Amino acid sequence: MKNIFLKRVYEPVDEADGQRILIDRLWPRGISKEEARLTYWLKEVAPSSELRKWFGHLPERFEEFQSRYLQELRTNERQSVAVDQIIEWSLNRPVTLLYGAKDPIHNHAQVLKEELIFRMDE
Numbered sequence: 001m002k003n004i005f006l007k008r009v010y011e012p013v014d015e016a017d018g019q020r021i022l023i024d025r026l027w028p029r030g031i032s033k034e035e036a037r038l039t040y041w042l043k044e045v046a047p048s049s050e051l052r053k054w055f056g057h058l059p060e061r062f063e064e065f066q067s068r069y070l071q072e073l074r075t076n077e078r079q080s081v082a083v084d085q086i087i088e089w090s091l092n093r094p095v096t097l098l099y100g101a102k103d104p105i106h107n108h109a110q111v112l113k114e115e116l117i118f119r120m121d122e
Contacts, residue, residue, distance in 0.1 A: 003090045004116055006109045009098040013037045018094030021086065023109060025049065028100035038098070045082035047108050048072060062106040069111050083112070087120055 007017065009028050019039040022028075025046035028036075046052070047069050055065040073079050089095050101107035 002117055002120065003094045004086070004113055005094060005096045006104075006113055007096050007098055008102075008104070009036055009100050016094065017096040019089055020096050020098055021089075022098045023112060024098075024100050025052065026100075036098070042082050042086070044078045045073075045086065045112060048076075052108075057101060057103060057106065059103065059106045065108075066111050069108055070115060073112070073115050083116060083119065086116060090116070090120075 003018065005017070009022060009024075009031060013020070020037060022036065022038050022041040023045050025043050027041075047055070047065075051065065051068055051072065055061050073083055086095060086097070097109050097112060099107055099109040101109070104110075
């Protein structure tokens with residue numbers, strides 16, 4: 001069973017979250033570090049600033065965003081190392097990937113989780 005979960009950073013903290021990892025490049029608005037109760041802030045795994053700005057959270061761009069983000073995760077050394085680190089952390093306890101996006105489906109967290117599961121199944 002995979003120990004990787006997704007959650008908006010604004011949702012209440014739960015002990016079942018395990019390690020709480022913020023995967024956004026920018027700090028989410030309106031929440032303090034104390035409220036977020038992060039284990040890690042892993043900016044390196046977030047999409048590049050250029051890709052994030054291009055996507056603009058527009059659902060009609062999601063398919064192309066997904067393709068470009070996967071390309072980044074697989075070819076950018078810093079991002080790839082960060083992905084491997086999340087996998088390592090998830091082997092022993094639950095990991096909750098936290099994101100700030102309002103859309104729970106069309107966001108980078110969904111793409112990242114799919115890539116994590118893909119790599120774990122290899």
